[in-house]
């Protein structure tokens with residue numbers, strides 16, 4: 038590559054905590070990663086590992102207790118100016134995990150989808166606004182006449198697509214997709230994945246794709262970071278991660294991918310990750326590049342073993 | 349095969365929406381056998397949740413059962429009219445883990461209190477005994493530090509943890525039939541595998557009959573004894589897990605299998621089923637899948653196909669199984685799913 042890539046999003050040593058004093062709980066423990074313009078960066082990890090919290094901190098819903106977040110080289114965490122806050126609100130959109138809880142049940146789809154536009158204070162005519170709603174709905178495979186209906190009149194999958202339409206209508210540059218397809222059945226899942234890929238090509242969108250489903254991530258992500266209990270344990274290009282998973286947690290995740298084959302599934306032996314397999318008391322783990330572009334959290338002994346695995 | 353614990357006969361469900369009628373369930377017949385685990389698989393909006401909600405009297409107020417019977421232990425649940433009747437079944441006989449964990453949890457009560465409530469209501473446990481049992485169940489569903497978590501509120505839990513709490517509440521009811529509506533979609537794959545193992549263990553221990561509602565055929569391969577494939581409010585194929593994966597007969601089942609991301613190739617588009625499901629506000633003619641079916645025959649647009657028996661345990665509603673129909677092979681990428689498994693393990 039001739040041109041140095043400037044990261045669109047930089048997350049540096051991010052720490053996020055909940056609760057005060059004695060009840061304080063650290064959900065994100067010093068997470069760092071860069072997302073480049075136009076790429077799809079995946080964040081995978083088990084339930085409660087802090088994926089959603091990271092997303093919510095980027096869009097400024099949760100405050101960062103430590104570290105910083107830069108967008109286009111400018112700091113967007115902590116205290117920032119009003120204009121920058123507005124710009125972040127428009128340029129970075131998040132598709133939320135729980136489609137039911139994230140939709141206002143008493144509002145019609147029409148309002149839900151265009152809510153962000155109202156908040157921006159754009160001077161759109163009613164006709165323009167309606168057109169944008171219709172286009173956003175058809176972008177996600179819903180009929181424009183659904184605009185007059187209420188969320189509870191839709192199935193779970195349809196509601197998730199309303200959530201996506203609501204992000205798309207803002208014409209963002211950066212989309213944080215938090216489990217955007219896990220509530221969708223396979224066929225629409227395929228449509229939405231193809232749609233996200235298509236939007237990316239046409240509009241140069243950048244994605245932070247949060248999921249627990251590595252089989253989907255293999256398909257859509259350029260790079261993947263594996264997160265465990267608030268810490269990133271491995272980060273690599275998708276192919277490298279699948280070809281040479283190093284960290285035992287990554288290997289456990291890979292072994293758990295469901296196979297569309299009853300015989301193989303029913304006889305499958307799961308690899309279970311037990312953090313006790315590490316011996317970090319004497320030799321603490323360090324974030325290290327095991328091969329070009331492939332990072333892993335490991336101590337000296339583990340790293341030797343990983344390098345041998347890589348050949 | 350065991351006795352049928354639940355028999356559904358000619359079930360039809362309609363919703364009324366601003367003067368119009370939506371036919372959500374269009375004549376389903378199904379026997380659920382005692383102790384089996386049956387997966388109900390189908391596209392979003394195909395009626396999986398509505399179908400199972402009829403077993404618990406949980407249809408939205410604008411929905412009604414307009415035809416058919418739901419026989420449970422000799423009682424026709426479809427004839428129930430009062431909440432009181434439903435309370436004798438709901439939770440204690442048939443319990444359901446809902447699709448949206450947040451909506452089935454009370455945000456104002458601690459998760460511990462909510463599990464204890466179920467224990468008190470359905471198993472008569474009180475005070476400390478209920479608390480101890482609740483903590484035990486929380487541990488069973490894979491929540492660490494269960495004693496501390498007992499006193500926390502739902503918003504303090506991650507999406508996946510909430511789902512486990514909902515499963516814990518259902519288990520606390522000690523039901524005969526456990527319906528899990530998309531039980532693992534919010535869970536990461538490792539926990540998903542653990543929950544499925546847990547549900548299998550519970551199933552063995554309490555001789556539970558389990559119904560899994562899901563769209564994820566990968567999960568189905570792991571847990572299901574039988575699979576019912578739903579499309580547009582109807583079951584279009586029913587067979588053992590092996591039959592449906594290795595010898596699928598309905599073109600809709602072929603399409604569902606083809607669109608699995610596990611079978612996708614990076615850089616190429618994933619297979620996606622063309623078109624959209626039928627509008628259930630208008631009457632469906634012929635095979636509801638016909639307009640999206642590349643293998644559709646002329647008759648598919650005119651007459652609804654009957655079930656054709658493939659084996660004593662396997663049947664499908666497609667004219668392709670009629671002896672007069674032309675012979676059609678399933679798509680290339682799903683012809684040998686056995687090999688897919690062998691290759692990846």
Ligand SMILES: Nc1ncnc2c1ncn2[C@@H]1O[C@H](COP(=O)(O)OP(=O)(O)OP(=O)(O)O)[C@@H](O)[C@H]1O
Pocket residue numbers: 055056062064082083084085086087088089090091134249503504505506507508509534535536
């Ligand atoms: N508002 C909150 N108050 C207290 N704790 C919270 C809050 N939100 C999240 N947490 C805690 O932070 C941790 C990370 O939660 P988060 O929702 O980010 O997980 P996640 O990786 O998105 O999980 P999932 O895959 O289940 O969605 C969890 O232990 C959770 O209980």
Ligand SMILES: Nc1ncnc2c1ncn2[C@@H]1O[C@H](COP(=O)(O)OP(=O)(O)OP(=O)(O)O)[C@@H](O)[C@H]1O
Pocket residue numbers: 189190191192193194195222363364365370372390391392393394395396397398399408410411447563628
């Ligand atoms: N209260 C309601 N009023 C009107 N229509 C409804 C209502 N509830 C459900 N429906 C419709 O009934 C059909 C079946 O919905 P259901 O929720 O059972 O789908 P599903 O198969 O569970 O889908 P998903 O996988 O997305 O959850 C859909 O077309 C839906 O729009």
Ligand SMILES: [Mg+2]
Pocket residue numbers: 088089090134215506507
């Ligand atoms: Mg989350």
Ligand SMILES: [Mg+2]
Pocket residue numbers: 192193396397398447529
């Ligand atoms: Mg549903």
